[in-house]
Amino acid sequence: MEVVGFQRGLDYLLERGVNIGVLTTDRSPSIRKLMKDNYSNIQQELDPWHVCKSLKKRLVTASNKKENKILQPWIRSITNHMYWSCSTSKGDKEECQRRWKSLLYHIRGIHRWEEEDAEHRCYHPPPTEEEQRRKMWLETDSPAFQALTGLVMDKNLLRDLRQMTLFKHxxxxxxxxxxxxxxxxxxxxxxxxxxxxxxxxxxxxxxxxxERPQATTQDGQARYKAAYSKQSQQWVAKPIYEGTTQTFRDDLVERVLRRREDSSVVLSKPVPRPRPRRRLLHNIAPVPRPEKSDLVAKARSRYMTML
Ligand SMILES: [Zn+2]
Structure with missing residues (x-):
């Protein structure tokens, strides 16, 4: 049903001449197949949040193994690195892959390396000697690094990354x-x-x-609230936005009234009378309810037997 609804909605927009260059979805395989088969002229992007969520799950599972415990403190940095790789590659698929894979050097404490006859380096400023010494870098031949390499170089993930370079949500x-x-x-x-x-x-x-603006305090400071993020498992400051407005309703009512008063508008079809709402049943029981007093008596006798 999702695919049918998606296709109808998309066709509706295309038939009305809406020019769609990029379309962002989650990782639904059936939608991906449909886009590839029927709408190959529209670029499909994936929301990094959905991809990141599943990567995080796999990292947590891997780091729960005794031999991979050292991965645990790295998990947040790894998911942040994924967001960073997507948000800074400006649509360049190869650059996005390069940035993502550079993780496998950085995490071993290597910030300059050679690959395909070119010198590469991390984008962060060089770490101080103290930072380089204190950080829990991974050893190349450790099981944790091997497990991480498997996850980072996973071919489905690398394919997903190619559709995340515009950083659409x-x-x-x-x-x-x-x-x-x-x-x-x-x-x-x-x-x-x-x-x-x-x-x-x-x-x-x-x-x-x-796109409502962020709310401000009386002295013009941007307002925030503290909220606990389940995703990152930490407290974060979330911006408070100006309240919503419902003024569109007034405009709508005004236009309906104006149209009603317009004698040149003739209703061609009778307006359908609204059908009464169907309410849900009060309960899901397939048999009628007995008298409450009978139920109480039964409960009491059970209680007495237990005594
Ligand atoms: Zn580095």
Whole structure:
């Protein structure tokens, strides 16, 4: 169903002449296949967050093995390095791969090396002697380094990285998903027309509230809140944005009224009467509920037997 919905939505936009150059998705294999087979002129990018999440999981699993414990303190640096490789390669796929793979040198304390007859070096400033001595570098022949090499050079991951060089995110889609809950609650059933209207309202709401500026204090300082990030397992400062506005509703009502007063507009089809909402059942029991007093008596007798 996801693939069908995706294809219909994409075709709808293309038929209406929307020029789509890049499209960002998660790693769904069926969507990837569809993009490759039917929309090869559109560049498909992957959201680094989804890729990073699965890499982190694999790193944690590997580092839980006794012989790989030394990987544990490196996990956050490794995932950060992935974000950095994508966000700084500006669409250059080869550069992104080079940056990512440089991790395998840096983590052994090597910051300058030769590869394919060219000298390469890390992008950070050279470490001080003290830093070089204190850091827990990995040994080339250690099981931890071998395990890490397997993960870093994994051919599926390297393929994913080629689709992450524009550093595009699907975050605003997740925001939209929370906006639509306000208009179409999940526990209720809506008719097709109603669902369509509710989605349209959610889209208007979402689009009208995109890119809100960060809120400021009275003396003009940007506002933040402290939040615990489950992903990075640490406290982080998150920006607080200006509140949403719902003024689009006033515009909408005004335009509906104006159209209603316009005598040149004739309704060609009768307006469908809304069908009554179907509410969910109060419980999922397949048999009718007995009298409560009977249930209480039964519970009491069970209690007495236990005594
Ligand atoms: Zn380095």
């Amino acid at each position: 699907t975050g605003s889609l997740e925001v939209y998903h929370s906006v639509i809950l306000k208009y179409a609650e999940k526990r209720l059933h809506f008719s097709y027309d109603s669902m369509r209207a509710r989605s349209q309202l959610a889209i208007l709401d979402h689009n009208n509230n995109l």
